[in-house]
Amino acid sequence: MTHIQAVVFDIGNVLIEWQPENFYDRTVGEARRRAFFADTEIHRHHEQIDAGASLPGMIDSLVPQYPEYARELRMWNDNWNDLAAPAIPHSVRLLNALADKNVPLFTLTNFGHDNFPMSQAVYPFLNRFDREYVSGRLKMIKPDPAIYAHVETDSGLAPEHLIFADDRAENIDAASARGWHTHLFTHPQGWADRLVAEGLLTAEEAK
Known part of the structure; x- marks a missing residue:
């Protein structure tokens, strides 16, 4: 046994x-995705979610900081089951x-x-x-x-x-x-x- x-x-x-880049490449295009990921450091922020922070709360806090990426940030929560x-x-x-x-x-x-x-x-x-x-x-x-x-x-x-x-x-x-x-x-x-x-x-x- x-x-x-x-x-x-x-x-x-x-x-x-877990390759969220694939979702964004399909929806906003690779160039826009690369800019979004680099400018917002979204993966670094996502580590806060893994450590216990609220996902919608994190997104709400980031949107005012990066208003030019509001749509992409909202997708991180609203389209979760397309990302993962x-x-x-x-x-x-x-x-x-x-x-x-x-x-x-x-x-x-x-x-x-x-x-x-x-x-x-x-x-x-x-x-x-x-x-x-x-x-x-x-x-x-x-x-x-x-x-x-x-x-x-x-x-x-x-x-x-x-x-x-x-x-x-x-x-x-x-x-x-x-x-x-x-x-x-x-x-x-x-x-x-x-x-x-x-x-x-x-x-x-x-x-």
């Missing part, structure tokens, strides 16, 4: 794509296969408290986690060791009983340093192969 007692998923670029999209089908199948086998599933994600429910509303698979560790709720973000410690304490599971998939090396390194089993996610097939190797899914279930 596997020593893994819970599988922990990141969400952005693991279960759903689409789902990554093979990853979703893996999540559902694990859930169907009653493998305990957690998410550990840098995600805002306002926008996480928005994504759950359009992606039912995001409601299949047994425990949700959402940075915006916890006001802690990866790779802060404190958020990993919280998962251990809250779940009652020792690090060696957790396996965690994330697309960012710094988040994986922080988990590995605590003794978690980890997988640096680059493609769903690699994660599928790892789940099979750990005995959590069969090769057929991991397709």
